[in-house]
Amino acid sequence: MIPALAMRMVRETDPRLLWKLSYNFGYKGMRSVQRFKKRLKRGEHFPPFLYISIINSCNLRCQGCWVKVDGPRHMIDAAAMRRVIGDAKREGNSYFGILGGEPFMHPELLQILGEHPDCYFQIFTNGQLITDEIARELRRLGNATPLISIEGTAQVSDERRGQLRVLDRTLVGLENCRRHRLIVGVATSVCKTNIDDLVSEDWLRSLIARGVHYAWYHTYRPVGENASPDLALTPEQVLHVRRFVVRMRTKLPMALVDAYWDDRGQALCPMATGISHHINPWGDIEPCPIIQFATDSIHDSRDLFDVMQSSAFIRDFRETAAQTTRGCIVLERPDLVRALVLKHNAPDTTRRADGAGLTELEAMRSRHSQHSPGNEVPEEHWAYRFAKKHWFFGFGAYS
Numbered sequence: 001m002i003p004a005l006a007m008r009m010v011r012e013t014d015p016r017l018l019w020k021l022s023y024n025f026g027y028k029g030m031r032s033v034q035r036f037k038k039r040l041k042r043g044e045h046f047p048p049f050l051y052i053s054i055i056n057s058c059n060l061r062c063q064g065c066w067v068k069v070d071g072p073r074h075m076i077d078a079a080a081m082r083r084v085i086g087d088a089k090r091e092g093n094s095y096f097g098i099l100g101g102e103p104f105m106h107p108e109l110l111q112i113l114g115e116h117p118d119c120y121f122q123i124f125t126n127g128q129l130i131t132d133e134i135a136r137e138l139r140r141l142g143n144a145t146p147l148i149s150i151e152g153t154a155q156v157s158d159e160r161r162g163q164l165r166v167l168d169r170t171l172v173g174l175e176n177c178r179r180h181r182l183i184v185g186v187a188t189s190v191c192k193t194n195i196d197d198l199v200s201e202d203w204l205r206s207l208i209a210r211g212v213h214y215a216w217y218h219t220y221r222p223v224g225e226n227a228s229p230d231l232a233l234t235p236e237q238v239l240h241v242r243r244f245v246v247r248m249r250t251k252l253p254m255a256l257v258d259a260y261w262d263d264r265g266q267a268l269c270p271m272a273t274g275i276s277h278h279i280n281p282w283g284d285i286e287p288c289p290i291i292q293f294a295t296d297s298i299h300d301s302r303d304l305f306d307v308m309q310s311s312a313f314i315r316d317f318r319e320t321a322a323q324t325t326r327g328c329i330v331l332e333r334p335d336l337v338r339a340l341v342l343k344h345n346a347p348d349t350t351r352r353a354d355g356a357g358l359t360e361l362e363a364m365r366s367r368h369s370q371h372s373p374g375n376e377v378p379e380e381h382w383a384y385r386f387a388k389k390h391w392f393f394g395f396g397a398y399s
Contacts, residue, residue, distance in 0.1 A: 327371025
């Protein structure tokens with residue numbers, strides 16, 4: 001289906017955007033992973049992909065969101081982003097995931113994109129603030145792809161996201177992206193209330209008809225102050241999602257993204273492999289977005305490489321996770337997460353009431369994650385198999 005997807009991209013998107021994707025994300029992204037591999041051989045750890053939550057505010061109130069979206073607004077400004085991105089570019093990085101809250105609530109988002117034309121940005125958004133004017137500017141800039149979250153049918157979306165007519169407003173943003181020939185994706189946090197509706201070929205075909213070029217299925221992780229553990233998938237449902245994604249990759253003219261399995265179908269954790277870490281709206285450097293504790297900050301006067309390389313907290317998390325499971329240490333062993341936090345005296349980075357994060361960890365029970373030994377589902381399509389084998393796999397973390 002790769003040739004069919006390529007033809008879709010040529011017909012439906014701006015050629016300039018395709019060039020930016022191919023060079024800034026494709027070629028330079030592969031090069032950044034190669035540099036990451038060389039660093040590992042020297043015993044140096046700096047992730048080739050950084051995920052940055054630039055603002056904590058959001059216009060929705062989603063079930064299971066781990067961000068304190070209704071507190072005082074805080075954000076990473078353009079000047080701080082300039083320094084972070086500059087430090088990362090010196091290590092060969094070119095791709096940055098932009099999260100929130102809702103990134104389009106950040107008043108300097110488009111300025112940030114415009115200041116770094118040699119990078120590529122994936123913007124994790126609910127899509128409701130992508131107006132016709134914003135979509136037009138994204139096309140002019142050319143170096144960003146909106147990844148729009150859709151969490152279910154109209155009724156389920158309203159239940160999951162705490163507002164009315166959520167899906168309708170999101171689809172307006174998606175249509176603005178299509179009209180301006182943007183490269184656009186749709187993300188879904190798969191849970192018990194949306195798995196039947198959205199993990200289906202009909203749903204993906206409907207997205208293709210709306211001009212969507214890639215989809216990203218996450219499995220729901222019950223964390224945060226409103227964890228909603230009743231929404232979490234069973235082990236059988238997690239395997240169903242994995243099999244579905246692998247099968248659809250061979251069938252539909254659409255890219256399907258996942259970050260939690262390698263080419264052989266073995267589970268992995270991007271944090272444990274060292275391929276990505278997270279920066280929150282206060283500038284705290286966290287092992288991953290759902291581990292909201294940190295001992296280090298981007299506001300340190302040192303280069304970001306030196307800060308991450310010297311972080312005993314991040315190193316301990318990375319190594320402990322890899323030695324414990326190929327899945328998610330937060331879901332499987334919250335007791336170990338708590339022990340690491342206490343060992344390093346890591347502050348709670350949620351900025352909620354004192355001790356709230358630790359209290360939530362103590363209340364969490366061990367549950368299944370994507371790691372299911374003996375039930376591996378290898379990649380069937382050669383292109384995904386090749387890409388994962390060379391640029392997104394274990395990197396020796398589990399050896």
